[in-house]
Amino acid sequence: MFIGVCRLELVLSGNRSLKGKRRVSRSLGDRARLRFRLSVAEVEALESLQKLILGAAYVSNDPVHARQVLQRFVRWVESTALGELRASQIDVLRPGLSEAPLVREEGDCDGATESSSGQ
Numbered sequence: 001m002f003i004g005v006c007r008l009e010l011v012l013s014g015n016r017s018l019k020g021k022r023r024v025s026r027s028l029g030d031r032a033r034l035r036f037r038l039s040v041a042e043v044e045a046l047e048s049l050q051k052l053i054l055g056a057a058y059v060s061n062d063p064v065h066a067r068q069v070l071q072r073f074v075r076w077v078e079s080t081a082l083g084e085l086r087a088s089q090i091d092v093l094r095p096g097l098s099e100a101p102l103v104r105e106e107g108d109c110d111g112a113t114e115s116s117s118g119q
Contacts, residue, residue: 001059001060001061001094001095002059002060002061002062002063002066002092002093002094003057003058003059003066003092003093003094003095004057004058004059004060004063004066004067004069004070004090004091004092004093005055005056005057005058005070005090005091005092005093006054006055006056006057006058006070006073006074006088006089006090006091007043007053007054007055007087007088007089008053008054008055008056008074008077008085008087008088009051009052009053009085009086009087009088010024010051010052010053010054010077010082010083010084010085010086011050011051011052011083011084011086012024012049012050012051012052012082012083012084013050013083013084015049015050016049017049018047018049020049021048021049021050021052022042024052024082024083025042025052025054027082028040028054028077028080028082029041029042029054032056032073032076032077035076036058036069036072036073036076037058037069038056038057038058038069038070038073039056039057039058040054040055040056041054041055042054042055043055052083056070056073058070063092063094066092067090067092070090071090074088074090
């Protein structure tokens, strides 16, 4: 079993209320659940009006598949234009064997991605 986890940092420039932020968070989460079968939650900066940090998880029997699903999710979030994607990080873990991720990818606001192997 492999678990892919993703952390996304978005900026909601025009947002002026927590209610508006929650609407964007809920919309992205609900659509991602249906489209990618991900578990999605707002995980940090809960009281910030313009900063939205989402965590997403995907379980698979194939680490490459888990990474690909999360990469598609990140590209999809960028394309929604609900907020500006500032950073993303994808880790693929194998529970019980080690605490280091098998694969880690980090992206920044210009869409560049870095990959490294944890082993």
